[in-house]
Amino acid sequence: MDSHTAFLSNEGSYTIFSFGETRLKFIAPYSLQKYENVVQWDNGYLVVMAKYAHNQQAEEEYIDLIPVLKDLCIEPNEYLKPIRKVEVLRNSL
Numbered sequence: 001m002d003s004h005t006a007f008l009s010n011e012g013s014y015t016i017f018s019f020g021e022t023r024l025k026f027i028a029p030y031s032l033q034k035y036e037n038v039v040q041w042d043n044g045y046l047v048v049m050a051k052y053a054h055n056q057q058a059e060e061e062y063i064d065l066i067p068v069l070k071d072l073c074i075e076p077n078e079y080l081k082p083i084r085k086v087e088v089l090r091n092s093l
Contacts, residue, residue, distance in 0.1 A: 004084035
């Protein structure tokens with residue numbers, strides 16, 4: 001695995017963002033089935049296509065990691081600096 005790549009997935013009703021040895025887990029929208037792909041990564045802000053139970057088509061979703069990192073007492077600039085890209089793990093639930 002590339003040391004500059006982070007990974008996005010979901011486990012049930014939780015979003016998982018993994019980078020290096022750190023695995024962030026936070027509440028996802030209630031009807032999320034899976035993340036399909038990352039459209040844009042902008043230093044802590046993600047635009048993703050997500051599949052929800054209430055819609056046959058994937059929808060654009062936005063994830064801002066900075067408040068999550070701050071709530072976990074992780075310095076956002078330090079944590080995010082080495083991340084060059086984010087990919088969806090294909091084994092998402």
